[in-house]
Amino acid sequence: MRYSHQRELILDAVKGVKTHPTADMVYDSLHAENPHLSLGTVYRNLALLAMSGEITPIYTGDNKVHYDGDTDPHCHFVCKGCSKIIDIFITPKIPDEVLHKEEFKVEEEKTIFYGRCRDCAV
Amino acid sequence: MRYSHQRELILDAVKGVKTHPTADMVYDSLHAENPHLSLGTVYRNLALLAMSGEITPIYTGDNKVHYDGDTDPHCHFVCKGCSKIIDIFITPKIPDEVLHKEEFKVEEEKTIFYGRCRDCAV
DNA sequence: AACAGTAATAGTAATCATTACTATTTAGCG
DNA sequence: CGCTAAATAGTAATGATTACTATTACTGTT
Numbered sequence A, B: 001m002r003y004s005h006q007r008e009l010i011l012d013a014v015k016g017v018k019t020h021p022t023a024d025m026v027y028d029s030l031h032a033e034n035p036h037l038s039l040g041t042v043y044r045n046l047a048l049l050a051m052s053g054e055i056t057p058i059y060t061g062d063n064k065v066h067y068d069g070d071t072d073p074h075c076h077f078v079c080k081g082c083s084k085i086i087d088i089f090i091t092p093k094i095p096d097e098v099l100h101k102e103e104f105k106v107e108e109e110k111t112i113f114y115g116r117c118r119d120c121a122v
Numbered sequence C: 001a002a003c004a005g006t007a008a009t010a011g012t013a014a015t016c017a018t019t020a021c022t023a024t025t026t027a028g029c030g
Numbered sequence D: 001c002g003c004t005a006a007a008t009a010g011t012a013a014t015g016a017t018t019a020c021t022a023t024t025a026c027t028g029t030t
Helices: A005-015 A023-031 A039-051 B005-015 B023-031 B039-051
Strands: A056-059 A065-068 A075-079 A085-088 A104-117 B056-059 B065-068 B075-079 B085-088 B104-117
Touching: A005 A023, A005 A039, A023 A039, A039 A056, A039 A065, A056 A104, A075 B104, A104 B075, B005 B023, B005 B039, B023 B039, B039 B056, B039 B065, B056 B104
Parallel strands: A075 A104, B075 B104
Antiparallel strands: A056 A065, A075 A085, A104 B104, B056 B065, B075 B085
């Protein structure tokens, strides 16, 4: 993987923010300062950065991939009202019984809690 | 919610299977016997059934919503090689520290383990 | 510093899952 | 049976993501 200015921009955009932006949001945040940046480039580099472990994809069910610049293992909360994603800094522990299955080998765990945030309480 | 024959078909198709089918897969499995069933009807009813808690959506990151006919709380394993989904029958426990946050109220938890199945081992 | 080779980009078109729309059908109640 | 609203079929539209291609720009070599 060869250096590219755009990839650095994109990585910084995700790392520099505590929200969990989608490709579209990253593109919007960079486009004003970099009018020639292409949305396809954002998509491709987010995928590359996720593959190389520099950012983490989050699949919340809103039909868009979000990315987290904090790769330290932790969980997320997703509000069913406003779709906001909140970091929960507890380290999920993969149970031994799951690690020792014959059927498959677990490499990572993703845990999402769903509910309602204070603003969206029913 | 009024009874419909189509909804019953769709519910049975998801409940009657241990795979975790997408709307498309449900449609395919029913279309031969029910040539007038519409894909839109499948999508709408899967969403309705999920909302009423009769089936559970799973977001694995493959950009398609899968559904699980088993609503008993449990986890899933997703193979990074073949994308197969395997049930893991351990009941995830929502940690007290998460249940007692002021910021939000957790209603459910979804945990997915990622790795490689035996067939896709590297 | 020019050169070559090849990965990366920009810009646009295409794809794929899902949702929206509308005329028609049907559940279910009086 | 007949009414009314909910549900469906079939098709069109949307929205996120990927594919494609000509051009640009890293990086190792002379």
